[in-house]
Amino acid sequence: MAKSIVNSAQTLPRFLLPKLSWQTRSSIPPHTVRALNVAANSNGKSTKRCLLRDEGFTEPQAVAMMKVLSDVIEESIQNLTRTMVLREDAARATYTQKVDFAALRSELLSADSTESSTTRASHERLTNDLAKLNARLRDEVSRTQASVRLDLNLEKGRIREEANVQDLKIKETETKIEQEVAGLREKLEGVKFQTLQWLMGVCTGTAALIWVLGDC
Numbered sequence: 377m378a379k380s381i382v383n384s385a386q387t388l389p390r391f392l393l394p395k396l397s398w399q400t401r402s403s404i405p406p407h408t409v410r411a412l413n414v415a416a417n418s419n420g421k422s423t424k425r426c427l428l429r430d431e432g433f434t435e436p437q438a439v440a441m442m443k444v445l446s447d448v449i450e451e452s453i454q455n456l457t458r459t460m461v462l463r464e465d466a467a468r469a470t471y472t473q474k475v476d477f478a479a480l481r482s483e484l485l486s487a488d489s490t491e492s493s494t495t496r497a498s499h500e501r502l503t504n505d506l507a508k509l510n511a512r513l514r515d516e517v518s519r520t521q522a523s524v525r526l527d528l529n530l531e532k533g534r535i536r537e538e539a540n541v542q543d544l545k546i547k548e549t550e551t552k553i554e555q556e557v558a559g560l561r562e563k564l565e566g567v568k569f570q571t572l573q574w575l576m577g578v579c580t581g582t583a584a585l586i587w588v589l590g591d592c
Contacts, residue, residue: 433441
């Protein structure tokens with residue numbers, strides 16, 4: 377209260393205050409501060425005015441000072457009253473905040489659970505899709521291998537048949553060659569026999585001619 381009085385005194389225009397009020401707070405003597413404290417704690421305005429007059433204030437200045445101090449104190453009380461919060465209001469606000477926090481926490485947990493469920497469902501769906509894709513690829517590879525194996529077997533069979541055909545043709549050719557060779561051998565034998573017969577005839581004729589000529 378004493379500080380409010382001193383501060384209020386300092387806020388007044390200097391022409392309303394005596395020379396004492398022009399001093400700063402630190403320059404006010406201690407007995408003056410004690411006097412102002414006594415004045416603040418007293419309930420009588422007249423006593424306060426008397427104390428102010430004792431400090432050098434005139435009667436109009438003391439009245440004006442008391443009016444200013446009353447206005448300042450009343451405004452301070454009103455400000456405090458406006459800013460004060462009842463315990464019930466504070467408890468109600470605290471309870472509301474707790475309820476809001478609990479609701480927010482529940483919403484966050486629900487959102488987290490929903491997001492987790494969605495993520496889990498997406499993971500399971502992707503896993504199933506990958507399993508189906510792996511099975512499809514395995515089937516495709518198996519069908520491709522079976523088709524290639526069948527083609528290879530067919531190609532082997534065709535090659536084997538062609539080889540058999542070629543073997544038959546080779547055997548037929550060999551048989552024809554053997555037959556031709558046998559025919560040629562028979563012809564050569566015939567020619568050789570005929571040549572021997574001719575040679576024998578020539579030799580016999582020559583011998584006879586020589587014998588005849590020798591007898592002559």
